[in-house]
Amino acid sequence: MVGANEEIAEKKLIAFTNYLKKHKPLAYKQIQNILKDEERHADYSLRFAKNNNSFFLYKIKLVKEKILSFFRHIYANSLNKFSFIFKPILISIIILISFVTHFLKLKKNIIDDNVMENIDPNSIT
Amino acid sequence: MYYIGISAYYHESSVFLTDNKGTDCFVKEESFSRIKGDKNFPQRCLKFLIKKFDLKNENIKSICFYEKPFKSWWEIFYYSIKNPLQNKDFLIHHLKNFNKGSIFFYTDINKLINISRNKIVYSSHHLSHCLYGLSIIKNVSDYVYITCDGVGEGETMSIYTINNNYKIKKIWTNFYPNSIGLFYSTITDYLGFEINEGEFKVMSLSSFGKPIYEKELKKIFDINNFKINMDYFEFQKNPTKSFSKKLCEVFGEPYLNISEEKNFKKYANIASSAQLILEHTMKNLIKKAIDLSGKKRILLTGGVALNCKMIHSLSKQDIFEEMIVPPSPGDSGSAIGAANFAFLEKSKNRMLNFNNIFLGPKKNFINKKESRDNFFSKINLTNDYIIDAANKLINGEIIATYYGSNEVGPRSLGNTSILCNAANDEAVINLNLNLKKRQHFQPLAPILLEEDFEKYFSINKSIVKNLEWMGTLCDAKQTLYNKYSSIIHVDGTCRTQIIKDKNSITYKILKNIKNYGSDMLVNTSFNISKDPVVFDLFDVYVNMKRMKIEFILMDDGLYQTKDV
Numbered sequence: 001m002v003g004a005n006e007e008i009a010e011k012k013l014i015a016f017t018n019y020l021k022k023h024k025p026l027a028y029k030q031i032q033n034i035l036k037d038e039e040r041h042a043d044y045s046l047r048f049a050k051n052n053n054s055f056f057l058y059k060i061k062l063v064k065e066k067i068l069s070f071f072r073h074i075y076a077n078s079l080n081k082f083s084f085i086f087k088p089i090l091i092s093i094i095i096l097i098s099f100v101t102h103f104l105k106l107k108k109n110i111i112d113d114n115v116m117e118n119i120d121p122n123s124i125t
Numbered sequence: 126m127y128y129i130g131i132s133a134y135y136h137e138s139s140v141f142l143t144d145n146k147g148t149d150c151f152v153k154e155e156s157f158s159r160i161k162g163d164k165n166f167p168q169r170c171l172k173f174l175i176k177k178f179d180l181k182n183e184n185i186k187s188i189c190f191y192e193k194p195f196k197s198w199w200e201i202f203y204y205s206i207k208n209p210l211q212n213k214d215f216l217i218h219h220l221k222n223f224n225k226g227s228i229f230f231y232t233d234i235n236k237l238i239n240i241s242r243n244k245i246v247y248s249s250h251h252l253s254h255c256l257y258g259l260s261i262i263k264n265v266s267d268y269v270y271i272t273c274d275g276v277g278e279g280e281t282m283s284i285y286t287i288n289n290n291y292k293i294k295k296i297w298t299n300f301y302p303n304s305i306g307l308f309y310s311t312i313t314d315y316l317g318f319e320i321n322e323g324e325f326k327v328m329s330l331s332s333f334g335k336p337i338y339e340k341e342l343k344k345i346f347d348i349n350n351f352k353i354n355m356d357y358f359e360f361q362k363n364p365t366k367s368f369s370k371k372l373c374e375v376f377g378e379p380y381l382n383i384s385e386e387k388n389f390k391k392y393a394n395i396a397s398s399a400q401l402i403l404e405h406t407m408k409n410l411i412k413k414a415i416d417l418s419g420k421k422r423i424l425l426t427g428g429v430a431l432n433c434k435m436i437h438s439l440s441k442q443d444i445f446e447e448m449i450v451p452p453s454p455g456d457s458g459s460a461i462g463a464a465n466f467a468f469l470e471k472s473k474n475r476m477l478n479f480n481n482i483f484l485g486p487k488k489n490f491i492n493k494k495e496s497r498d499n500f501f502s503k504i505n506l507t508n509d510y511i512i513d514a515a516n517k518l519i520n521g522e523i524i525a526t527y528y529g530s531n532e533v534g535p536r537s538l539g540n541t542s543i544l545c546n547a548a549n550d551e552a553v554i555n556l557n558l559n560l561k562k563r564q565h566f567q568p569l570a571p572i573l574l575e576e577d578f579e580k581y582f583s584i585n586k587s588i589v590k591n592l593e594w595m596g597t598l599c600d601a602k603q604t605l606y607n608k609y610s611s612i613i614h615v616d617g618t619c620r621t622q623i624i625k626d627k628n629s630i631t632y633k634i635l636k637n638i639k640n641y642g643s644d645m646l647v648n649t650s651f652n653i654s655k656d657p658v659v660f661d662l663f664d665v666y667v668n669m670k671r672m673k674i675e676f677i678l679m680d681d682g683l684y685q686t687k688d689v
Contacts (some may be wrong), residue, residue, distance in 0.1 A: 037653075037671060044667045047689055052498065090217045098209040105203065106196055108279065112295040115285070121246035121470050124195040124228065 010038065012073075126186040127178065128469060128477075130464030131234075133274045136321050136428075137199075137358055137457035138167040139466045142174050145477055149192040150174065151484040151533050153457055156660035162321060162384050163657075166233045175238060175637070177490070182240050189467035191459040192250035192278055194227035201277030203375075204301060207495045218364035234465040248466035249557035252276025252293070254454070255285045256469070257462030262424060263450050265289070269418040270409060270542050274427035274455070275288040275306035280508045283349060284414045291474050296417045300635050302361060303353045305406045306429050308346045311358055311367040312399040316392050321365065322655075328434050329567045331400035332398070332616040334393030341375050342398050376489040384657040393566075401480075403429070403436045411444055421446040424603075430454035431535070433591075437598035440585035452482050452594035453534035463531070482539060482594055485531020488680060492662045499668040501677065501684035511630065513636035517676060517683075518544060518646065521552045522562065525651055525677040527665055532658075536595045537650035538622060539631035540571060541658055543674065546638070547645040553611040556647065560672040562654040570595055570620040571612045574635050578623050581605040581645070609645055622648060630678065 013035060020028040050058050106125060114120055128150075138154035143482045155161055157169035161334040174180055202219050205212040231245055248256070249274040259265055281304035285296040313323045316330070329366045345357045357375075360367040373379060376395055381388040407429070423445050423541055430436070430450045436515040440448065445632075451458060464478045507512045512525055514652070529540040542561070557569050573581070584592070584599035591597040598618040605613060612620055624632045635646065650656045651665070655671060659665045669677060669686050 012166060040671055041667065048667065051533055052496075060184050087217065090220055091213055093215045094206065094213060094220065098206045101203060101206050104199075105278075108298075108300065109295065110298045114247075115295050116253060116291075116469065119249060119252070120244070121189075121248075121466075121544040122545050122583050124193055124230075124247055125199075 010042070011037065126184060127180065128464045128467045129174075129180075129188045130253075130460040130462065131190050131230075131461060132456050132458075132460040133167050133187065133230075134164060134194075134225075135265035135456060135486045136162055136164050137162050137455065138170070139169050139457040140170040140174060141460040142178065142180075142470075143477060144176060144605065145527060146306065148178075149479070149481075149484045150178075150486050151461065151531070152486065153657070155657040159657060161655055161657050166230075168233070168237060170546060171234070171237050173396060174258065177486075180238060182238065182244070187244050187246055187467035187471060188240060189236065189246045189463040189470075190227065190230050191248055191253040191456070191463040192228055193247050196278045196625045197221065197250065198226055198228060201276065201361075203279075212362035214523050215362045215364050219370070234501055240439040245613065246467055246470060248273045248463050251280050251298075251427070252285075252457070253462035253466060253653045254458040255283070255293070255445070255462065256476075257426075257453070258424040258426045258449070258451050259287065260461060260465050260479055261482075262449060262499040263478075265291070265341050267420065268422045268424045268449075269414045269420040270426070271414050271449075272427040273306060273407070273410065273429040274304075275310060276301045276304055281306065282681070283412060284410075284417060286418045286420065291469060291476060296664070297413065299351050302358070302417070303351055303648070304353060305346065305351070305403060306427070307358070307360060307367070308353060309399060309403055309429070309432075309438070311372075314367045314374060315376065315379045316396065317383070324428075325431070326564060326567065327396045328400060328554050329564075329614070330393050330434055331434065332393075332614055332618070334395070334397035336398040336401040337394050339401055342402045343416075344403055345372070346406065348402060348409055351406065351410070354538075355686075356657040360572060371377040400432075400434065403432065404435050407435055408439060408442055408444065411439065415445065423448040424456075425450050426454040433595070433597045434618070436588055436591065436596065437530070437584075437618060440588040447585060448655070449590055450596045451534075452532070452536070452538075452596065455535070457535075458533060481530075481540070483523070483530035484532060484533045487538075488527055489531050491660065495683075497679070499524060500662060500687055500689060501679075502687055503682045504685045505677070505683045510678070510681075511633045511637055512685050514678050515634055515641065518546050518634070519638060519641040521546065521549045521641060521673055522553060523556055523671055524674060524683075525665070526630070527651070527659070527662075527677055530682040531660075534594060535650075536570075536622075537648065537658055538594055539624065539629065541651045542647045542648045543672075544572075544634070544648055546643055547609045547612050547647045548643050552610045553647055556649065560653075560674070561649055566615075568614045569612055569647045569649050570622060571609065571645050572622045572624065572631070572635070573645045575623045575625050575631065577644045578621070580607070582619065582621055591623060593625065594620045595620075597621050612645075630680075655662055 013083045017028055126140050127144050132139050135676055140152055142150045152169050152170045154167040155163040205215050254272040255270045258270055265287050266289045272283045278297050279301045281301055284301035285295050287293045310320045313327050313418055314320050318326050345354050357372040359369045383389045383392050415593050448500055519583050524544050528544045532538050545556050557563050581602055581604050582599040588597045599621050601613045601619055626632055650658050659668050
């Protein structure tokens with residue numbers, strides 16, 4: 001069910017290409033070609049889903065994907081607002097960590113005489 | 126009992142399952158998610174394997190992750206946090222990704238299979254690369270094992286040896302940020318190609334230029350001591366750009382439009398110079414490995430080993446007796462290395478060893494017969510479908526292939542490919558530029574029978590083994606120019622594949638086209654540029670429709686797409 005997400009993305013891209021049409025006609029032409037190809041991709045994906053699901057299951061899945069895509073796009077568009085709140089907090093954490101990292105150097109071996117014996121298979125470090 | 130190796134979270138997630146009794150299955154996450162180079166936890170791969178092999182705690186001997194998760198995350202963080210304010214963007218990005226990374230591998234896997242903690246083991250990044258290499262050769266103690274990639278657990282280059290009792294010795298290591306892989310990736314980024322995807326484009330582009338920037342680049346990467354000059358790089362502080370202003374002061378503005386001739390020439394020269402630096406560095410690394418180990422047979426793994434132009438150039442230096450680069454030397458192949466680690470860890474003195482390079486699932490294992498009948502109609506009801514396919518190829522038709530088992534590495538080796546007649550210039554150009562949408566400077570690769578190789582090509586004997594999986598380039602002879610000029614790269618080389626297996630359908634097609642006076646086909650992977658290679662019949666159908674390919678050769682016949 002990739003079709004639903006691509007449909008939303010397509011709308012955004014069309015708005016963007018309309019802007020490009022005036023300022024960068026070459027880029028506009030190239031994006032039109034990509035768009036045509038993507039349209040075919042979305043079209044075949046949806047047709048495949050239609051053929052492989054019952055009518056109701058197809059409709060349910062399509063609606064679910066459209067809702068998910070809608071929220072995905074809202075989230076993507078609000079990332080800047082999120083970072084405005086969280087960035088100062090993260091910078092403070094980083095500065096705090098930097099004071100103790102000096103003591104947290106992991107062991108590094110340039111040579112190892114028996115790799116399989118010296119490795120702890122259950123350890124993540 | 127199954128051994129499972131997993132490579133994930135960084136680049137091209139993949140899973141390999143084996144029972145060491147003939148059941149092997151290698152799958153990539155990108156095949157299911159349809160995102161090229163998908164690096165997420167391979168949950169779709171695992172769901173597929175759980176369903177197909179009925180995986181549960183009782184029939185799994187061990188699951189091995191290909192690296193030490195915390196070490197891998199920490200080593201890069203540790204380097205950048207020495208200057209916290211200067212590198213804050215990178216550090217924030219790195220911290221934010223903490224919960225998406227491999228540290229939560231056990232939690233991620235437990236969501237899919239309820240597995241005991243003692244069955245989960247962790248290999249080491251470069252060791253996994255090395256163990257994958259070990260699984261494809263016989264006399265393991267004859268070789269010295271070199272791993273060279275961007276970075277893995279803080280290591281960038283490693284040299285290993287192994288004795289007949291499978292005692293593995295690490296004899297030298299180089300550490301982050303001194304990485305020739307990251308140097309090459311940065312040039313890739315500067316030229317406007319995607320990191321981890323565009324390196325092969327830089328390699329192709331390099332043949333069009335002259336290494337006029339060699340002197341400048343030698344100041345940036347010390348080829349003798351394997352040291353990087355960080356003034357020219359930003360990968361330690363910027364998550365979206367890897368080169369600094371200082372690099373732009375040397376080479377000028379980045380991301381130029383290479384369709385303009387002036388820019389193309391300049392970028393080709395930069396690519397050529399970077400390629401030369403890579404080749405000199407690897408030559409020195411190999412010399413170091415030979416000096417330290419006393420062995421002149423090399424097994425090279427890691428992402429850098431995918432540079433087949435480098436393998437070809439190195440073979441001309443006569444510094445080694447033999448060099449083997451496995452079919453999938455990058456991170457995705459490390460899943461096989463991880464499974465080998467799990468096997469060696471349990472058995473102590475035995476290792477996995479494969480005679481076959483097609484370790485992926487069989488096509489009829491992936492698909493149901495009904496889905497094939499929904500989308501394709503068989504156009505040949507007799508047994509001579511191979512003759513029919515050969516006939517179509519000779520007449521300029523482009524045919525997709527979808528048979529046998531899937532390939533392991535990034536290159537399609539005939540079983541999941543698109544083929545056309547190499548002598549038909551029009552078909553070759555149409556396939557390359559219109560169907561595959563590749564750049565004009567990337568030539569397509571020829572495929573031919575082993576016995577015909579010497580008629581058209583020459584190669585140093587030390588790297589001949591790699592021709593079975595397109596692991597190296599070879600030189601074109603005059604006979605090739607006379608008949609198949611469209612597949613020759615501007616520098617007179619070709620990324621040729623030879624076919625040895627007489628039972629394979631690819632062999633039979635190549636044998637058949639000889640009846641029509643041709644002995645070579647063009648073989649390219651079955652995907653559109655920037656899409657993953659097709660996996661199931663749905664991908665096959667959609668991609669054929671997108672590329673307007675009508676015919677497909679499957680295990681039991683020649684098929685045509687239906688209109689649905």
